[in-house]
Amino acid sequence: MKKLFFLLMALSTLASFAQKTERPKLVVGIVVDQMRYDYLVRFADKFGDDGFKKIISKGFHLENAHYNYIPTYTAVGHSSIFTGTTPSNHGIIGNNWYDKFLKKSIYCVDDSRYTSLGVASKAGQKSPYRLHVTTIADQLKLAQNNKGKSIGIAIKDRSAILPVGHTANAAYWFEGGKEGKFISSSFYGEALPSWVTNFNSNGKVASYVNQVWNTYYPIENYTESMVDDNMYEGKFKGEEKPVFPHDIPTLKNTNGNYSILKGIPLGNTITTDFAEAAIVGENLGKYSVTDFLSISYSSTDYVGHKYGVDSKEIEDTYIRMDFEIARLLKFLDKQVGKKKYTLFLTADHAVAQTPNYLKELHIPAAYFDDKGFNAFVKQLVNEKFGSKELIENISNYQIFLNKKKLKELKLSSRVVEEFLVDEVVAFENIYKTVSAHTLQNTYFDAGLLSLVQRGYNQKLSGDVFFIPNPATLSSGYKHTGTSHGTGYSYDTHVPMIFYGFGINQGSSKKYQAITAIAPTISSLLQIEFPNGNTGTVIEEVLK
Missing domain, CATH: 3.30.1360.150 (Gyrase A; domain 2)
Structure with missing residues (x-):
């Protein structure tokens, strides 16, 4: 009996250990560029059941998540989410900043030591070398003896490169202009994989820039936003008014050709298309180790800057963003398997309302x-x-x-x-x-x-x-549009949602800093935290 008892105890211990070290097949980190928290509430009636609402109801929703530093810019936000620390440690202090040693302004991911993949220009001369610390993706690679794949995808180069850090297999971003393709840097390899070149030649990008942008629902139903024709919004070159429909096929030639995709919801659609191609092309989530995929949806930021928080365009963009989340979830369920992946969603910063509009309402701006x-x-x-x-x-x-x-x-x-x-x-x-x-x-x-x-x-x-x-922007935005960068709540308050494998169902109104995401995911994966981490684990999120 004693032998049987100890054998059962040993088996129980082994089972417990196996349970503790079980990991998801894939971690997906989603960053929606410039997404304010209140968009989740404001546009909720327009969302379906399979996108934002699904990950909120089935996952864990942090309603009071904030950036805990200044400045709230894109490169800084992406770096902080995935490193679990702030610019004081990770070294990305802006998108661009003045380098007091080089005596010139520099861009966060420029690196002339590398060449472009997929394009003849210098657009691919990039790397993460200015990021001083590791990311979750780096630590996962280290924990798995450099096994597993990590890939970053975005319209913006900085949003693809910085989240997956120094050990990534690849980062891909969209090159507009006359190219209309996803490109990369020789930092990651000698050539683009065949699945990338196949994607770039499949004709989707060309078809998207030949579609008129109109509202998904009848415009009279967009009651959460101001009148379509107003003085606070920017326009595409060639437009007389900032109103729907936006004739993209006609406007593309005077608005950067394929670059026009960045500033319309179809830029997010092509991002999902490419993410799905990456999952299939790289067999992500198909092996015994855990893979990591970072997806940043950048078009929300371009639309927000041009049209502002209260525009019909931003409302339509988030209605369509909800479809992208739903489409991605359905694809992950089929390709990787339900409950076999962990996903988190947040934003790299939020955004201010247009000061001229606030002033009309007698709000100081x-x-x-x-x-x-x-x-x-x-x-x-x-x-x-x-x-x-x-x-x-x-x-x-x-x-x-x-x-x-x-x-x-x-x-x-x-x-x-x-x-x-x-x-x-x-x-x-x-x-x-x-x-x-x-x-x-x-x-x-x-x-x-x-x-x-x-x-x-x-x-x-x-x-x-x-x-x-508060509510003060650079004079460069004096006529139309809006921006971000401050430490006020309109710039710091963002969504934070965890969903999938190992995640509890629930919500919390407690304050959480954005730096909590990296240690929480690291704890779920049972790996070492990123080496500059200053964030704390959100225990209630994890099963």
Whole structure:
């Protein structure tokens, strides 16, 4: 009996261990570019049962998820989601930023060491080398002895490259213009796989740019958005009014040819098409190890920037985005198997409503005078210290000081920083200012300055930070459209939904930082967290 008892105990332990180490066949990370949380509620009556509603009702829905840093830009958001940390650690401090060592503006994924795959231009000279830490995809590769595949897909290059990190098998993004194809970088290999070249020649892209964009439902049913013809929306070149229908076949020649796909819902459709081709072409989810697929839907961002939060175009785009989620889920169920994959969905940032529209409603809003501010700052330092050259660059709401000039004038950077902090806050539509030295020596545990601190990278960031008033955009958006980048809730509040294998059914209204996604998925997979991780596991999400 004793032997039988110990044998049963041993078998139970082995079964328990096997259960603990069981993993999904595929992890799918979906990022919907520029998706505000409230779109899930606002457009809910227009959604079907098999898209957003399905993953919310059958999965775990975090209703109060936020970005916990400034700036809320695309590259920064994608990096933070998949690394579990903020720019202070992962090093992606913007889409573009001023490099104080190279003395020029740089783009987050540019890398001239590599060549383009699938195109003759430099559009594929990219890599993730500026990302200083690992992603979930990297850690999964390490945990599986470099087995399993990880692939990133998006319209935007940065949105394809950064999520899957340094060990990815591939990242693919869409090249518009005269090309109309998905391309890649020699960072990932010597040539595009045959399934990619076959996809690029299947004629879908050409068929999509020859379709008129009209509303899916009768436009009179779009009661969640303002009147179609209004002064707050941008237009395609060649259009007289920003109204439906948008004659894409006629407009494409004056709007970048195939690039016009980026700014209409069919850009998201071609993304799903390509993701499905990747799943089949790479046999994702078919082996004993776990594969990883990142999909970023970028067209929502292009539409949002042009037309704004309250437009018929954005409503139609999210109605159609719901169809893409439903289509992808159905495909995953068939190709990988129900309950054999884990999926999460979030956004890389949200977005502000158009200030001119808010002003009409008597809500405080404004446009920041970028040129006037640059002149103001240079005048300040010239009057106080005798040289405009002390200001090397002003960008991304940061001021970079000229360190060489500081030495020439025998000035302390701390003195100049604090002078600017005290003075520039008086400029119109600036709400707060803070110096790099303060961020290095003071801990902010709440409020906007805590968000600046998590976005501040000592090696890469500027010397003085300034925060605009709420609902204030750059003057570049003064006439139409909208943007993002701040730490206010309209830019930070995004969806966060987990679904599938290993995920509980439920919801929570507790605050969660975006950095919680990576450690939560890592915990589900029972792998080491990304090596810069500062997020915490959301225990209630996991079975």
